[in-house]
Amino acid sequence: MRTPIKPVIAIVLFNSLLPVVVGLADNWPQWRGPEATGISLERNLPSRWTTSENIVWKVSLAGRGTSTPVIWGDRIFLTSQIGEGPVNYRTAGYRESARPADDRVRFFVLCFRRSDGHLVWEHEVTASKDLEAVHPKHNLATPSCVTDGRLVFAWFGTGQLVCLDLKGKLVWERNIGEDYSPFRLLWAHGSSPVIYKDSIILQCDHDPAAYLLALDKFTGKALWKIDRGKGLRSYSTPLVVTGKSRDELIVNSNPRIDAYNPATGELLWYADEHCPVPVPMPVFVNGILYTSRGYSSGPYMAIRPGGKGDVSKTHVLWRVPTGAPYVSSLLYYGNLIYMATENGIVICADGSTGAVIWKERIGGVFSASPVGGDGKIFFLNEAGETFVLAGGRNFTLLQRNTLDERCLASPAISDGKIFIRSDQHLFCIGK
Numbered sequence: 517m518r519t520p521i522k523p524v525i526a527i528v529l530f531n532s533l534l535p536v537v538v539g540l541a542d543n544w545p546q547w548r549g550p551e552a553t554g555i556s557l558e559r560n561l562p563s564r565w566t567t568s569e570n571i572v573w574k575v576s577l578a579g580r581g582t583s584t585p586v587i588w589g590d591r592i593f594l595t596s597q598i599g600e601g602p603v604n605y606r607t608a609g610y611r612e613s614a615r616p617a618d619d620r621v622r623f624f625v626l627c628f629r630r631s632d633g634h635l636v637w638e639h640e641v642t643a644s645k646d647l648e649a650v651h652p653k654h655n656l657a658t659p660s661c662v663t664d665g666r667l668v669f670a671w672f673g674t675g676q677l678v679c680l681d682l683k684g685k686l687v688w689e690r691n692i693g694e695d696y697s698p699f700r701l702l703w704a705h706g707s708s709p710v711i712y713k714d715s716i717i718l719q720c721d722h723d724p725a726a727y728l729l730a731l732d733k734f735t736g737k738a739l740w741k742i743d744r745g746k747g748l749r750s751y752s753t754p755l756v757v758t759g760k761s762r763d764e765l766i767v768n769s770n771p772r773i774d775a776y777n778p779a780t781g782e783l784l785w786y787a788d789e790h791c792p793v794p795v796p797m798p799v800f801v802n803g804i805l806y807t808s809r810g811y812s813s814g815p816y817m818a819i820r821p822g823g824k825g826d827v828s829k830t831h832v833l834w835r836v837p838t839g840a841p842y843v844s845s846l847l848y849y850g851n852l853i854y855m856a857t858e859n860g861i862v863i864c865a866d867g868s869t870g871a872v873i874w875k876e877r878i879g880g881v882f883s884a885s886p887v888g889g890d891g892k893i894f895f896l897n898e899a900g901e902t903f904v905l906a907g908g909r910n911f912t913l914l915q916r917n918t919l920d921e922r923c924l925a926s927p928a929i930s931d932g933k934i935f936i937r938s939d940q941h942l943f944c945i946g947k
Contacts, residue, residue: 544587544928544935547660547708548885552755553799554847556889556929563892563904565917565945572933572944573633579624581657582883582924583708585935585942588663591636591682592628594937595670597621597643597657604649604703621647623657625670627684630931633944637684644674644691653883653924654704659753660925662709662716667733669716673705677718679736688736692718696741697725706751706795712765712778715739721750721769728754728767728781742781744769750794752810757800757821764821766805768794773807775821785823787832788815796845796885804833806848806867808840808855816840816855816870836870839863841882849888850907856882856895864909874911878903884926887934896923900938919943 548554562570579598586593599621621643627636643656650656656673663669667687671677675693680686693699700723707719715730726748730739752768756778765778770791775784791809798807800821808816817835819827840846840855847854852873853865860879865872880897887894888907892914895903900919906912921938928935933946 542930543589543665544585544930545664546586546662546710547584547753547926548797548799548845549887549929551800552797553801554845554885554887554926555849556887558929558932559890560932560947561890561892561929562934562946563915567918567920570945570947572946574941574943575628575633575635576941577937579657580655580939581937582654583657583660583937584926585928585937586661586663586668587630587928587930587935588665588668588682590630592630592935592942593661593663593668593670594626594628594942595657595659595661595672596624596626597655597672598624599643601643601647601656602649603652605652621656623672623676625661625668625678625680625684627682628942630944633942639678639680639684639686641672641676641678641689643672644676644694647674648699648701650701651703654706656705658704658706659708662711664711664733669709669711669733671709671718673699673701675699675720677709677736679716679733687734690731690736692720692729696720696727696729697722700724702749704751706753708753710754710756712756712763715778717754717756717765717778719750719752719754719767721748723747726769728765728776730778730781740781742776742783752794753797755798755800757805759803759822761822766798766800766807766821768796768798768807768809770794773798773809773819775823785821785825785827785831787819787826787828788817788835789828793842795843796841799846799848801848806846806853808846810840810842812842813838813857814840814842816846816853816865818867818870834870836865839872843883845885847886847888847893849893852907852909854886854888854893856886856897858882860897862895862903862905864911873909876911878913883924887927887929889929894927894934896927896936898922898924902927902936
C-alpha cells in the first residue's frame with residue numbers, strides 16, 4: 517500500500533538517571549478533549565520547547581488539514597487532504613480569483629502510534645466530484661475525528677463520512693451531501709461529528725438546506741433528521757450537555773443558539789440574536805454554558821440550560837456584547853474565561869460576570885482554540901508560536917515557544933505531552 521507519509525523523524529529525549537513516574541494518560545477523544553472543554557487533568561505538562569528542544573518526535577505529513585489530533589490509548593487519529601481543491605480568494609477578501617482544483621483530490625484518515633509517531637495505518641477516501649471552493653486557510657479536511665475507543669469517525673467537507681475500527685478497517689461509509697442535500701460551502705465545512713450514546717450527530721447548516729442528522733454509530737442508518745430551514749450558516753461543532761432531568765444538544769448557528777433533545781431532535785429552547793459567522797463551540801462547566809458567537813469582536817455569554825422556548829431573558833446569566841474572538845473558542849479554567857483573538861490579543865474575564873480582568877496584546881493571529889492544564893494556558897497562533905501563561909487573575913507569560921510552521925489546528929494533550937499539527941508536521945512535545 518502506498519504511504520503518503522514521509523519517514524518518521526524521532527528525537528527521543530529522556531534522562532535515564534531520573535526516576536520515572538508512570539501515570540494513566542488521559543485520552544483526547546474529540547476536538548477540545550475529554551469533556552469538550554479544552555482542559556486536561558494531567559500534570560507536569562511542558563512549558564518550554566523549540567524546533568529542537570523538548571521535541572519527543574515529529575512526523576512529516578503529506579497533505580494538509582486543520583483537524584485536531586484525536587487520541588485514544590497509544591493511537592492518534594488525524595485527517596488530511598492530498599491535492600488542492602478549489603479556493604475562493606475573493607470571497608475571503610483576497611485580490612486573487614478562485615483557484616481551480618487538481619485533477620484528483622484524496623482524503624486520508626491517518627493513525628499514528630502515540631509513543632513514537634510511527635504510522636500504524638491509513639485509510640484513503642476518494643473525494644466526490646464537483647468540489648466546493650473554500651477559504652485559503654482551509655481545505656476539505658477541517659473537521660476533527662471522534663472516537664469512543666472502539667470506532668473512529670471522520671467527516672470531510674464534501675459530506676463524506678467514514679466509520680473505521682481502531683485497526684483501520686472500514687465498518688461503514690456514507691456521503692451525506694449526496695444522500696440528503698449538497699454541501700454548498702461558504703469558506704469551509706468546520707463542524708466535527710459528535711458521539712451521543714449509540715448515535716453519531718452531524719450538524720449540516722449549508723445552502724440550500726440546513727439540518728441536524730443522527731445516525732446509528734454501528735450501522736450508519738438514520739435515526740432522526742430535523743430540518744432547520746434555509747440560509748443557515750454555521751462552522752461550529754455541536755455540544756451535548758448532561759443535566760439533572762435531560763440531555764441537551766447545543767447548536768451555535770447564525771440565527772441564534774438552539775438546544776435540541778439529542779435522542780429525538782426535538783427543539784427545546786433558543787437564545788441570543790443573529791450572528792453573521794458563528795464559529796466557536798460552547799463549553800459546559802458546573803451546570804452552566806459559556807459561549808461566544810463568532811464574527812468580528814462578537815458577544816460572549818453564560819447561559820443556564822434547561823429552559824423552554826425563547827430563554828434570552830430568563831436563562832442568560834450575563835452577556836458581554838463585544839470583544840470575543842472571530843474563530844477561536846473560549847476556555848473556561850479555574851473560574852476564569854480565556855480568549856485569543858484574530859488581532860493578537862489575549863483576554864482573561866471573570867467567569868461569574870464576564871467582566872474583563874486583563875487584556876494583553878501578544879501578537880499573531882489565533883485560529884486555534886486555547887487549551888489548559890497543570891495550571892497553565894496554552895495559546896497557539898497561526899505562525900506556530902505557543903504562548904504559555906500561568907492561569908490566574910494576573911497576566912503572567914511563562915514562555916514563548918516557536919515551531920516556525922503555520923498552525924491552524926488546536927493542540928491536544930495526552931500522556932503528559934502536547935500534540936500540535938502544523939501544515940507540514942505532527943509534533944509530540946514533552947520533556
